[in-house]
Amino acid sequence: FEYRFSDDLEQTADSIERQKKWFRDAKFGAFIHFGVYSALEGEYEGRGSQHRYSEWIQVSAKMTADEYHQVAAKFNPSEFDADEWAKTFKDSGIRYVVITSKHHDGFALFKSMVSDYNIVDYTPFKRDIIKELSEACHRQGLKFGVYYSQAQDWDEPDAPFIAPRFDGLHKVIHPDLPDDFEPDMDRYIAKKGLPQVEELVKNYDLDLIWFDTPRDMNLERVKLYSDMVRKYRPDCLINSRIIHSGKGKIEASYLPYYDYVSIGDKEVPTRKLPLYFESPDSVSSSFGYKTKGNCYYHTPEEMLHRFVHTVCAGGNALINNGPMGNGKLDPEAVRLYGAIGDWLEVNGESIYGTVRNPLEQRPEWGDISASKDGKTLYLHILHWPESEAISLSDLPSVATSASYLANGEKAKFSQQEDSLKITLPAKPLSEYDTVVKVNF
Numbered sequence: 001f002e003y004r005f006s007d008d009l010e011q012t013a014d015s016i017e018r019q020k021k022w023f024r025d026a027k028f029g030a031f032i033h034f035g036v037y038s039a040l041e042g043e044y045e046g047r048g049s050q051h052r053y054s055e056w057i058q059v060s061a062k063m064t065a066d067e068y069h070q071v072a073a074k075f076n077p078s079e080f081d082a083d084e085w086a087k088t089f090k091d092s093g094i095r096y097v098v099i100t101s102k103h104h105d106g107f108a109l110f111k112s113m114v115s116d117y118n119i120v121d122y123t124p125f126k127r128d129i130i131k132e133l134s135e136a137c138h139r140q141g142l143k144f145g146v147y148y149s150q151a152q153d154w155d156e157p158d159a160p161f162i163a164p165r166f167d168g169l170h171k172v173i174h175p176d177l178p179d180d181f182e183p184d185m186d187r188y189i190a191k192k193g194l195p196q197v198e199e200l201v202k203n204y205d206l207d208l209i210w211f212d213t214p215r216d217m218n219l220e221r222v223k224l225y226s227d228m229v230r231k232y233r234p235d236c237l238i239n240s241r242i243i244h245s246g247k248g249k250i251e252a253s254y255l256p257y258y259d260y261v262s263i264g265d266k267e268v269p270t271r272k273l274p275l276y277f278e279s280p281d282s283v284s285s286s287f288g289y290k291t292k293g294n295c296y297y298h299t300p301e302e303m304l305h306r307f308v309h310t311v312c313a314g315g316n317a318l319i320n321n322g323p324m325g326n327g328k329l330d331p332e333a334v335r336l337y338g339a340i341g342d343w344l345e346v347n348g349e350s351i352y353g354t355v356r357n358p359l360e361q362r363p364e365w366g367d368i369s370a371s372k373d374g375k376t377l378y379l380h381i382l383h384w385p386e387s388e389a390i391s392l393s394d395l396p397s398v399a400t401s402a403s404y405l406a407n408g409e410k411a412k413f414s415q416q417e418d419s420l421k422i423t424l425p426a427k428p429l430s431e432y433d434t435v436v437k438v439n440f
């Protein structure tokens, strides 16, 4: 088969080599949003719960730095067990883990000499979560990476405040700032952003670093961060949000400084995308753990279908869970990961190590992934047709065999010129997605 889209050259040869070491075949990652906000669950003194994201509580409840510090000083996820987290991920078929080492609130989940606003120095918990989780993940054979908010830090008056909807909030968070105070982003990067990234790459065994919300980033700032990562960890992957939000073209001058494209938050691919990419999805409407106000979880079927569509478009799904303030994983997230994991145990061949759908169209009954040699198509039947048959047209070659991954039994098929018809049993053979493997 020929590929549907030409290979975008949105990558350097170095980036391609780095990705090939593990990233392109991984397909399934766990994203983790964990921090002070996890304990608030989306509400502070009755405020803020109308907003989607619980990790934004400092902004949505308009908390001053002092108020947020008081919550941070009590943060004590005493039931945190890194090995339990890593084993749960591993058992669900997850291949890599990316956790918030510092979100926009500025609070670090690792020991830092640069700022005492970190879990070891500022809380009764005193343990370094990034250290414990990186080691536990590697023991399980999982790749490990950290999220770092490089452009936004609500605790630092010098970092630009990035939320137009909350104009003026900078002064609410930092009421003691003089009226004529002007944030100086380069001063923030020099004082905290860059030295903390240096600590992360020096002190932790990182396979990936995940930057976010690149407002006000420019080539000089991107270079500072990227060069720092490359200097200590030449194999560590860098996502495109060091400079770019995931939509539209990235200027060629930035290519050497990141390795792969993160598409939009919770975006399920439908547009033309780079050959390989990653979709940051979540099990729920928030990223951080949220119980207050509006919030919902995906059903297992929705979750699996979103995952399959991302993989069939050639991407990795980085599916987020928000652990609870006590340090335990959210049981709903564990259940949803488990549903994907159970399905993967039977159908994993149609996911790991595959490439995107080479055909022109996404069929109405589901989606398609392909083997790397282009000789096998995996037909993912997401919507069971009443006609008890599915068809594919405009095929460039002739099918030689077909079987169900669910039970290994042969599938009934017939081909007339470029049209293939598969006659299905009365009911699906796998929950949520029955896969037909067709060899050509």
Ligand code: H79
Pocket: 051, 052, 053, 055, 056, 060, 163, 165, 212, 213, 265, 280, 287
């Ligand atoms: O870390 C997760 C998000 O917190 C972060 N990216 C993912 C991976 C992110 N930062 N900014 N944004 C996403 C987009 C901004 C959304 C907002 Fe809002 C709309 C911020 C203010 C208005 C959500 C709704 C939070 C407050 C209101």
